[in-house]
Amino acid sequence: MIDRKPYMKKFVETEVAKKTINPVEKSGDIDYDLYWNTLERLNNCRECMLCYDVCGALKLNDWDYIGPGAMAQVAFRHLDPYDQADRVEQAVFSGIWKCVMCGSCEIVCPSQIPHVKLLAMLRTEAEKRNMKPEGSDNYNFWEN
Numbered sequence: 001m002i003d004r005k006p007y008m009k010k011f012v013e014t015e016v017a018k019k020t021i022n023p024v025e026k027s028g029d030i031d032y033d034l035y036w037n038t039l040e041r042l043n044n045c046r047e048c049m050l051c052y053d054v055c056g057a058l059k060l061n062d063w064d065y066i067g068p069g070a071m072a073q074v075a076f077r078h079l080d081p082y083d084q085a086d087r088v089e090q091a092v093f094s095g096i097w098k099c100v101m102c103g104s105c106e107i108v109c110p111s112q113i114p115h116v117k118l119l120a121m122l123r124t125e126a127e128k129r130n131m132k133p134e135g136s137d138n139y140n141f142w143e144n
């Protein structure tokens, strides 16, 4: 049994509502592969909180990290062609480098969300923009 309450708080506090400045006028530019293989899967999060229960970063009691479920939704918005908020910046301020890349969240996720790939994508995007915080060691479970 999982106490979902403290985890749900992180989900609710993370602003992942779509932010669109210009109304969407046409659907001709939709990347259907991206839509069906990634966005649709991310949309299937069941909010079961299993990923929070096994998260190595949260087990270190590092509550500055929003956790895998909410971070996957940040990635969802980053990939969403109709979302116009800066999700890379959001990921950085939400503790993307607190993650130790252990992959446990992905192993337990019943919705088969590719957490590790998404976490790596957000980190890469942040590094391209020199947004990696000073002193973050970019720890990778599999490389240590």
Ligand code: SF4
Pocket: 044, 045, 046, 047, 048, 049, 050, 051, 052, 068, 069, 072, 105, 108, 109, 110, 111, 112, 113
């Ligand atoms: S384990 Fe998967 S389905 Fe469950 S909350 Fe985490 S991301 Fe969502």
Ligand code: SF4
Pocket: 051, 054, 055, 056, 057, 058, 067, 068, 098, 099, 100, 101, 102, 103, 104, 105, 106, 115, 116, 119
């Ligand atoms: S990969 Fe990162 S987010 Fe997923 S369980 Fe490990 S520390 Fe948590």
